[in-house]
Amino acid sequence: KQEVTQIPAALSVPEGENLVLNCSFTDSAIYNLQWFRQDPGKGLTSLLLIQSSQREQTSGRLNASLDKSSGRSTLYIAASQPGDSATYLCAVTGGYQKVTFGTGTKLQVIP
Amino acid sequence: NAGVTQTPKFQVLKTGQSMTLQCAQDMNHEYMSWYRQDPGMGLRLIHYSVGAGITDQGEVPNGYNVSRSTTEDFPLRLLSAAPSQTSVYFCASSYSTSLVGTGELFFGEGSRLTVL
Numbered sequence: 001k002q003e004v005t006q007i008p009a010a011l012s013v014p015e016g017e018n019l020v021l022n023c024s025f026t027d028s029a030i031y032n033l034q035w036f037r038q039d040p041g042k043g044l045t046s047l048l049l050i051q052s053s054q055r056e057q058t059s060g061r062l063n064a065s066l067d068k069s070s071g072r073s074t075l076y077i078a079a080s081q082p083g084d085s086a087t088y089l090c091a092v093t094g095g096y097q098k099v100t101f102g103t104g105t106k107l108q109v110i111p
Numbered sequence: 112n113a114g115v116t117q118t119p120k121f122q123v124l125k126t127g128q129s130m131t132l133q134c135a136q137d138m139n140h141e142y143m144s145w146y147r148q149d150p151g152m153g154l155r156l157i158h159y160s161v162g163a164g165i166t167d168q169g170e171v172p173n174g175y176n177v178s179r180s181t182t183e184d185f186p187l188r189l190l191s192a193a194p195s196q197t198s199v200y201f202c203a204s205s206y207s208t209s210l211v212g213t214g215e216l217f218f219g220e221g222s223r224l225t226v227l
Contacts, residue, residue, distance in 0.1 A: 004153075034216060043115075043201060043218040044154075089153070091216070097142060097161055097207060098169065099216065103153035 002027045002094050006102035013080055014110050021075040021105045023090035028068050031093040035064050035075050038087045038104070047088075048075070080109045113137050117202050117219035124192040124226045132187040132222050134202030140217075142207035143185035147171065147198040148221075154201065160185055161207055192226045199223050 003026045013019050023033070032051045036044040048057045048064040050073070056065040063076040073090060089104040118133045136143065144159035146169075156169030160179040174196060176188040185204075189196060200222045206214040 032214075036216075036218075043220045044203075044216070046215045046217070049215050091154075096167065097159065099144065099156060099159075099203075100170075101146075101154040103151065 002030075002092060002098070002100040004090060004092055004100050004102040006088075006090060006105050008105060009103065010106040010108075012108045012110060015080060015082060017080050017109075019077050019080055019107075021077070021088050021107070023073040023075070023102055025071045025073075025092050025100070027092075027094060028071050029094060030068065031097075033064075033066055033073050034091050034093075035062075035073075036089045036091065038089060044089065077107075080107075082109050082111050085109050115202055115204055115217050115219040117200075117222050119222060120220065121223050122225070124189075124224065126193060126226060128192050130189050130192065132189075132200055132202075132224070134185045134187065134219060135183050136185075136202075136204040136217070137183065138204060138206075138217065139182060140204035140206055141182070142214075143179065143202065143204045144169070144216075145175070145177065145185070145187045146201045146203065147196075148201060149198050157187065157200075189224075192224075194226045197224060197226045 034049045035047045050066040061078040066073045087104045087106045091101045115136045141162045145157040146154040148154045158177040160166045202219045203216045205216045
């Protein structure tokens with residue numbers, strides 16, 4: 001059974017700081033890994049999707065990496081802003097198209 | 112485009128009642144799925160579908176039923192509601208191929224269900 005872990009569960013940083021969020025998974029037989037953002041009371045918004053054959057994806061101030069063999073992914077946020085405050089979740093798609101989510105990292109960026 | 116639309120947004124049920132959460136997407140996505148989100152548990156997959164007429168169970172399927180008669184719609188039925196089914200339910204869709212699995216997942220805004 002695939003298990004996805006995100007550490008830390010919560011993170012508080014001052015505005016402008018660069019930060020890294022971590023995601024680890026137990027079964028490396030995945031199709032892809034996605035990072036999402038969730039604002040309170042809202043649905044999830046996809047940030048980046050990395051196919052299993054890729055090593056990283058970039059979108060603006062966000063960069064996600066994937067090391068499938070070690071079961072790890074990181075989400076790098078450059079020059080953090082208060083608007084980045086949200087919960088960030090990672091999810092992996094494995095066999096039979098099943099998607100497994102981590103429990104998320106709650107990020108607070110302090111002005 | 113409306114994307115993924117879930118109804119209702121809020122619902123209160125009594126134990127033993129049945130109801131259907133509706134999910135519709137207008138992106139012609141083959142893959143649709145239902146999750147429940149509970150504090151400290153993350154999102155857990157209930158049921159999913161890779162195309163019309165094809166459904167399969169996820170991690171927590173008990174007490175829920177699904178069918179997929181059209182590409183656009185994927186309703187989730189609670190057969191006999193229990194307090195343990197109090198949760199926020201999310202529907203998601205994406206394109207899907209056997210080569211790359213699911214693509215980018217698009218989520219609805221969620222349906223908040225309380226069972227008394």
